[in-house]
Amino acid sequence: MPPLLPPSLPDGPTYGVLARFAGPRELLHACERVRDAGFTRWDAHSPFPVHGLDRAMGLGTSPLPWIVLALGLAGAAGAMLLQWWVHVRAYPLVISGKPLFSWPAFVPVTFEVGVLFGALGAVFGMFGLNRLPMHHHPLFQSATFERVSDDGFFVSIESWDPKFDAQTTTRMLRDLGAVDVELLASS
Amino acid sequence: MTAPRVIETARLHVPAGSGLARLPLVACVVGLLGTAASVALGHGTRQLYFSWLVAFLFCLTLALGALFFVLVHFATKAGWGVAVRRLAENVAGAIPVLALLFVPVLLGLHELYHWSHPEAVAADPLLQAKAPFLNTGFFGIRAVLYFVLWGGLGTLYLRASRRQDDSGDERITRGLTAIAGPALIAFALSVSLAAIDWIMSLDPHWYSTVFGVYVFSGCVVSFISLLVVLSAAIARAGGMRGVVTVEHFHDLGKLMFAFTVFWAYIAFAQFFLIWYANIPEETVWYLRRLDSGWLPVSILLAVGHFVVPFFFLMPRTIKRRTPLLVGGAVWMLAIHLIDLYWLVMPTLHEDGPHVGLLDLTTLLGVLGLFFATVGWLVTRQPLVPLRDPRLPESLSFENF
Numbered sequence: 001m002p003p004l005l006p007p008s009l010p011d012g013p014t015y016g017v018l019a020r021f022a023g024p025r026e027l028l029h030a031c032e033r034v035r036d037a038g039f040t041r042w043d044a045h046s047p048f049p050v051h052g053l054d055r056a057m058g059l060g061t062s063p064l065p066w067i068v069l070a071l072g073l074a075g076a077a078g079a080m081l082l083q084w085w086v087h088v089r090a091y092p093l094v095i096s097g098k099p100l101f102s103w104p105a106f107v108p109v110t111f112e113v114g115v116l117f118g119a120l121g122a123v124f125g126m127f128g129l130n131r132l133p134m135h136h137h138p139l140f141q142s143a144t145f146e147r148v149s150d151d152g153f154f155v156s157i158e159s160w161d162p163k164f165d166a167q168t169t170t171r172m173l174r175d176l177g178a179v180d181v182e183l184l185a186s187s
Numbered sequence: 188m189t190a191p192r193v194i195e196t197a198r199l200h201v202p203a204g205s206g207l208a209r210l211p212l213v214a215c216v217v218g219l220l221g222t223a224a225s226v227a228l229g230h231g232t233r234q235l236y237f238s239w240l241v242a243f244l245f246c247l248t249l250a251l252g253a254l255f256f257v258l259v260h261f262a263t264k265a266g267w268g269v270a271v272r273r274l275a276e277n278v279a280g281a282i283p284v285l286a287l288l289f290v291p292v293l294l295g296l297h298e299l300y301h302w303s304h305p306e307a308v309a310a311d312p313l314l315q316a317k318a319p320f321l322n323t324g325f326f327g328i329r330a331v332l333y334f335v336l337w338g339g340l341g342t343l344y345l346r347a348s349r350r351q352d353d354s355g356d357e358r359i360t361r362g363l364t365a366i367a368g369p370a371l372i373a374f375a376l377s378v379s380l381a382a383i384d385w386i387m388s389l390d391p392h393w394y395s396t397v398f399g400v401y402v403f404s405g406c407v408v409s410f411i412s413l414l415v416v417l418s419a420a421i422a423r424a425g426g427m428r429g430v431v432t433v434e435h436f437h438d439l440g441k442l443m444f445a446f447t448v449f450w451a452y453i454a455f456a457q458f459f460l461i462w463y464a465n466i467p468e469e470t471v472w473y474l475r476r477l478d479s480g481w482l483p484v485s486i487l488l489a490v491g492h493f494v495v496p497f498f499f500l501m502p503r504t505i506k507r508r509t510p511l512l513v514g515g516a517v518w519m520l521a522i523h524l525i526d527l528y529w530l531v532m533p534t535l536h537e538d539g540p541h542v543g544l545l546d547l548t549t550l551l552g553v554l555g556l557f558f559a560t561v562g563w564l565v566t567r568q569p570l571v572p573l574r575d576p577r578l579p580e581s582l583s584f585e586n587f
Contacts, residue, residue, distance in 0.1 A: 051585040061503070069501075096465065104462050107455060 015138035015186035016042075016158035017170050018145060019178035024050045027153040030176040031056040034155060037172065041161035045145075045154040067125035068118045075117025079110045138184050159186070198428050199573065201566045205424035210562035218555020224548040236295030237535045238545045242553035243288050244386070244527045245409075248402070250285055250557075251378055252410025253278035254337060255403075257344050258374060261360075261367035266580035267438055270430050273348065273571050274417050277564040278410070279337075280345035284560040286334040288553055292385070293330070296323060299534075302391040313392055321388055333381050340370055345564070348572050355574035378403050389534040393472040395461070401453045402530075408446040409523040412516035415439050417565075419513045427570050433507050434584050440506030443519065447500065451493035476529065480539015484529050491522045524550075 021027045024046060031044050035058040044057055083106040087093070092100050127133070139145050139156060148154055155178075157169055166183060173181050201207050229235030256275040260268060296303045302321045308314040314321070344363060351359045379399025387398050395401075418431050418439075461469045476485050496519060505511045532540060572578060 049587075051587065054587055065502070096463075098465075104455075104459055107459065 013185065014159045014166060015184045016156055016161075016164070017166065017173065018139060018142055018154055018156045018182050018184055019173035019176075020144055020147070020180040021153045021155065021177065022179055024153060026177055027155065028052060028056045030155050030173070030178070033172075033176055034157065037163065039157055039161050039163050041164070042155065042157040045139075045148045045152075045156065047149055047151065047153075062129070064122065064125050064129060068121045071121030071125075072114045072118030076110050076114030078117075079113035080106055083109060138186050141184050142182055144180055144182070198426055198430065199569045199571060200426065201421065201570065202425045205426075207420060207424045207426075207562070208566055211559050211566060214555045214562055215559035216555070218552055218557075218559055221548045221550070221552030221555050223552075225545060225552050228548060229545045232545075233295075233298045233535060234543065234545050235549070236291065236298045237531060238543075238549040239291050239295070239553065240299060240385070241524075241527050241531050241546070242550040243285070243292060244531070245524050245550070246288065246553055246557040247285055248406040248523070248527070249410050249413050250278055250282050250341070251337065251374075251403075252406035252408075252413075254282070254341055254344075255371075255374060255407055256410060256414070258340070258367045258371050261344075261364045262371055264364060264577070266577040267584045268435065269575050269577045269581035270427070270435055270571055270584075271414060271418055271439070272575075273569065274414060274421075274565065275410070276341075276345045276348050276572075277568075278413070278561050279341035280564050281557060281560040282334070282341040283338040284557060286338060288556060289330065289334070293327065296326075300326075300388055300391070302388060317391065321391060326384060329380065329384055333377050336373055336377050340374070348575070349568060351575060352569055352573045357576050360576055375403070378406070386530050389531060390472055392468060395457050395469070395472070397453060397457045401450070401457060404446055404450040404453050405523055405526055408443060408450055409520055411439055411443045411446060412519040412523070415443070415512055415516040416520070419509055421565075421570060422509075430571055430582065432584075433509065434586050435581075436509050436512055437503070437506045437586050438584075440500060440512050440515075443512075443516065444496070444500040444506075447493065447496045447519070451489075451497070454488075454492075475533045475537060479533075479537060481529065481533055484525065484540055488522070488526055488529060491518075492526060496522075 019030070021030055027044060027046060028050060031053065034042055035056065044053060046053070080103075084101060087102075087106075088100045094100070095102075098105070144152065145154065146152075155173065157164060157173070159166070163169075170181050170183065225235060225239065229238070253275045256268075257272060257279055259265070260272055260275075292299065301307055302314050302317065303323050303326075308318055319325075347359050347363055350356070379402075382399040382402035386402065387394065415436065418427065418436070421427050422431060458473065461473060475481065496515060499505060499515055499518075505515070528540070528546075
């Protein structure tokens, strides 16, 4: 799987091409064709989740679950270690006649910290993978793109895709039934 | 966004001539043979009743999990699982036969329950204090009430859903939704009390307030596992193709995972508080299971009922590969049986587990008779609620 995004948005005269489609059905169809044409640097945008879009775009699985698992386990291990250090090394107090390392007593904190780190991993892992926060994006130059939160269904293909060519890609999107197609500058 | 699907009506019944179509007969024969062998082998022994109780509880927890699944489905107006709901209705609809299978427990009351001996109560102030609740008369009345409630609900939901197959009347769905809420409250209370009556009172001095929830979590996780196995078996026999999809299995897998974690949460909560307070009248129950030959079984439960399924069921890829998910489901059913064995048997064998032939024959007997009934219900009617208003939603259900 190629990396999700390049380290930074590329320099160059064009960011890419943005095409608007009439509805979710048209968007799904267009995505299948863009996928089959072998594009890799592109995205679909819709006002609501469209079932089957993952498949139509040929998306692989996200690495996010591994980040969550790793952080969750690290959090749990860290919490257990911290409690061991506190109760056995730093402040060895005998509490209700139990051994210093009474692991059952440490399980609630271990569980909670594991969950906390897993949740933080999910949120910030998602931010990182999406390069958020991002204060500006070339797509925002388009006035029609505002409809993405209302009734607009978009496909954007980026200019650093090896298959990208301003003219033929624009024509291909028109042939796929795009209502509007526009070329966006990379600013 | 999927195109309308055409599902052959032949797919909506268990295909005639498949192995599944013969299940009721085969299970009935196995059940009768198992019961006969158990009586022949264990006549007059305490082991017979304890083994029977474990086997009975295994089927009872499956059926109660099914009833819970149906009730929650209606209470939450769930759409995704309508395609598999009829299977749950069938398993819950078999509860009346469990009332029959409970009779040997009543017959063995004196063998199973120490508190049922008047001379034991006379010598024991704690049992005297508990006598208003723990006496044979009230015990029997409660058992009747449980079975009236569960059997009534199971039969009611199955019959009403069958009526809707013919009439398509949406008022049936609304009516069942309206009673699902109060029914769930009655279900929760009755399951908790039954767990106290039939399992906890094996050790009449001991008590744990979360015990009913522990048993309930086992009900749900074992039934969801059974549902996965049943759906996959029917799909293999050629039924429900195009009806139950990988999306439904994925969601069942999520529920299995969730209730595995829930079981561990409750099991640890119970252990943790008793361990921490360290009061002899509470720790005695764990002492018997940890400071004896039962220790390996306790460890097996912690690992096999939580650690292994937790990591196995976590990835999406496993939940979406039916053979792997079925493997996980069979594992959970087996470990649930071991859980019940671990709850019941230390009363009889304090030093450690003694698995004998009677454990097998009683299991075959009870399972056979129970699944003969379930199989009979499954084969004689459509596999899905044909005209449920939410069936189209379930058929086109997708996770992403």
